[in-house]
Amino acid sequence: MSEKDVIICRCEDVTLQDLHDMMDQGYTSFEELKRLLRIGMGPCQSNTCGQLVQREISKYLKVKLEDVKTQKVRPLATGVKLNSICEGANNES
């Protein structure tokens, strides 16, 4: 299968080809790739693409998988509506 038919990030529709093009330009850490391709910025927050990208970086840089720095994990763990947060906050106070 051609690299441009392989989806790496479903939330932002990023293909393996996009990823490799960016790595060819010298961006080889998850944080850089995230900022330029939006991988890991979508609703799943890199729960899907995180490991796939890590493996691609490891292959590309020829370093061990465990030596590839993982992305920063931030809240929220899952999407929550602002209305619900607002209600929750008002109920507490």
Next chain:
Amino acid sequence: MKANYVIIGAGISGCSIAYNLAIKGVKDIVVLEKAYLTSGSTGRCGAGIRQQWGTKMNCLLAKGSIEFFEKAKETLKYDGDIEFKQEGYLLVSTDEEEDHQFKKNVKLQNSLGIPARKINKKEAKQIVPHLNTDVITGAAFCPTDGHLNPFRMTDAYFKAAKRLGVKFYFNEEVTDIIIVNNKIEKVITANMEINSNNVVNAAGGYAKEIGDMAGVNIPVYAENHEILVTEPIEEVQRPMVMSFTKNIYCQQVPHGSFIMGRSNPEVEHNHSNESTWKFLDEMAKTVCEILPLVGNLRVIRQWGGSYTMSPDRQPIISDTNELEGFYLACGFSGHGFMFAPMTGLLLSEIILKEKSTIDISDLHLSRFKNKKDFIYEKSVV
């Protein structure tokens, strides 16, 4: 290694300065960045671009920069999309005093050629139909303000500078600056020693620490400002909506998601970038009141980044009387992204002893000497 100029920091400021020097023919420029491109405040910012300021200086810095952004893709020959959106900023007022201030600001802005206008609630509602006008008294609107993708804009400067011969080193933290006989001799990182007589401090939240290495006191500090992003939807809000009294800015970016932030008056002075539940609570309450429709969206991520505060909340773009060859671009106090084109241009003029495009003697470091009481720029969140 030897360099003519060493620039510390590869945020939007450092990249703009590198580009502006290189395009004027300066050779042997080295940029040292302790992490990666946009790893500092630049990659964490709201990336709003506005000319609606309360001081003449900020108005001029913003206006000159917008003129650059409008042509940036062509000027910098960037292959990507910088995602520049010019749909305006709607600043809402919540009492008579603020209305009055906005009127004054608009007058100043118009006198400088900025197309802002004071509008009433009804007109504001036409521009942003989901705005809750029960909680506002009026508004000001400038149609040419907007938003830019901060990663792409920095990447555009970075690539243009690289093509002009600037050398960038990432994961290289500057640990010391060696001064001999009151002259800069060397810049030290973990892996390199660079002989250079000129250093540009564009280290964002760490500008004070870099100043300390050079023995120059820079009275700035970093404080954490939090921000969040929602899931993307089709375009429903064209301009940025901002209220200084309600403490909120909220914009739908071209990608479709909403980003919003507010300040924490009790924030400590440090380098924290953490996210807190308190911010999430307060942010949700504020946005649900002022833009109720946005309450239906899911938050997908929150993060934090540094504002580098100066005593008068205006930037420091200057050389230093204390040390020859030491230049500063810092203390942007939460709005350095939108000023970056002017920052780079003006600092390159100082460095090359050229005539300044605008008079920026008020942005010199020396203004803080023996002075404690400052007039603040009030139009900030």
